[in-house]
Amino acid sequence: MYEKWLVGVDLGGTTIKIAFINQNGEMIHKWEIPTNTREKGNHIPTDIAESIDQTLDELGQNKNKLIGIGIGAPGPVNLKNGSIDVAVNLGWENFHLKSLLEMETSLPVIVDNDANVAAIGEMWKGAGKGAKDLLCVTLGTGVGGGIIANGEIIHGVNGAGGEIGHITSIIEGGVHCNCGKTGCLETVASATGIVRLTIEELSSTRTPSKLREIYHEHQSLSSKLVFEAANEGDELANKVIDEVTLYLGLALANLANGLNPEKIVIGGGVSKAGDALLAPLKEHFTRFTFPRVAQGVELAIATLGNDAGVIGNSWLAKKKLINDHE
Ligand code: ZN
Numbered sequence: 454m455y456e457k458w459l460v461g462v463d464l465g466g467t468t469i470k471i472a473f474i475n476q477n478g479e480m481i482h483k484w485e486i487p488t489n490t491r492e493k494g495n496h497i498p499t500d501i502a503e504s505i506d507q508t509l510d511e512l513g514q515n516k517n518k519l520i521g522i523g524i525g526a527p528g529p530v531n532l533k534n535g536s537i538d539v540a541v542n543l544g545w546e547n548f549h550l551k552s553l554l555e556m557e558t559s560l561p562v563i564v565d566n567d568a569n570v571a572a573i574g575e576m577w578k579g580a581g582k583g584a585k586d587l588l589c590v591t592l593g594t595g596v597g598g599g600i601i602a603n604g605e606i607i608h609g610v611n612g613a614g615g616e617i618g619h620i621t622s623i624i625e626g627g628v629h630c631n632c633g634k635t636g637c638l639e640t641v642a643s644a645t646g647i648v649r650l651t652i653e654e655l656s657s658t659r660t661p662s663k664l665r666e667i668y669h670e671h672q673s674l675s676s677k678l679v680f681e682a683a684n685e686g687d688e689l690a691n692k693v694i695d696e697v698t699l700y701l702g703l704a705l706a707n708l709a710n711g712l713n714p715e716k717i718v719i720g721g722g723v724s725k726a727g728d729a730l731l732a733p734l735k736e737h738f739t740r741f742t743f744p745r746v747a748q749g750v751e752l753a754i755a756t757l758g759n760d761a762g763v764i765g766n767s768w769l770a771k772k773k774l775i776n777d778h779e
Contacts, residue, residue, distance in 0.1 A: 458520065459771055460472070461474055461522075461763030463525050463759075464527065465488060468486065469501060471484055471504060478578045493545065494545050494548070498557045516559070520775065521560050522563070522766075523769040523771075524562060524565075526567060527540050528541075534551060534552070535552070536550060550562075561774055568615065569600075569606045569614075571597070571720060575761055576589075586603065588617070588717045590719055590721075592643060592701075594645055595645075597721070600712065619637045619639065638700060641697060642697050642700055644723050647697055663685075694730070694733060699737045701734055713746050714750055720757075
């Protein structure tokens with residue numbers, strides 16, 4: 454049978470990941486181009502279009518091979534016309550991504566929020582495989598989230614659904630968050646948040662810790678170092694991880710109580726800690742979860758890594774451009 458491909462595009466502040474994926478979700482070819490943020494990011498659609506053409510050429514294919522493009526963008530997306538109100542790290546303001554990219558590529562384009570799309574990727578081919586009710590939380594520099602209920606992304610009334618990172622964890626006296634609130638989950642459970650909590654703990658106690666020497670010497674720490682120390686039995690590091698997983702477990706439990714999901718997938722750089730994160734998280738999560746909800750759910754570390762975005766975007770393109778028309 455003549456096989457057609459989907460194009461998945463994952464837009465980041467420094468690189469744009471692009472992939473050709475077949476309709477079974479198998480990766481055919483993936484590559485990256487640098488994100489050109491000059492002139493308010495106006496070159497981005499042209500760069501993507503040219504790169505797709507060039508890669509088709511290299512593979513000895515032409516555009517008839519492609520069904521359409523799914524693209525994940527940072528920040529809330531206007532689902533009516535596929536435009537982005539603001540994406541600070543790309544330079545975009547009221548940017549008509551869908552229509553511009555369609556014009557440049559002459560292919561149909563589906564736009565969604567990047568964290569939502571990563572959740573879809575995990576649902577299709579990753580740790581959430583087969584689950585139609587799924588929560589996905591990405592612990593990186595910030596905390597992203599995606600909620601899938603009955604196989605559909607929860608967008609909400611104006612595109613801000615799934616913003617798990619901005620669930621309030623610290624009711625009073627929390628630190629300022631990029632969103633304008635204080636005490637968001639992102640301020641305590643992101644890589645940045647974990648480092649901040651560790652430094653606070655180091656300066657407010659005299660608990661001996663290997664992290665104290667490392668911090669004195671380099672004036673910086675990473676969440677990876679904190680998890681490593683915790684694994685080696687470091688008391689201070691374990692206290693911080695216990696606090697982080699308490700906030701994360703509470704937030705996820707409350708979400709789960711409302712949604713009764715089958716899987717909760719934890720992704721992003723911080724999730725590379727594996728069991729050092731998952732074991733204490735499960736304990737706190739179970740404590741706060743309605744028993745019947747707890748019975749039905751499985752917590753797992755994401756398995757697709759950096760490919761979750763392009764795979765999820767391809768699924769969206771497949772769903773919107775093929776399945777919904779059948
Ligand atoms: Zn926030």
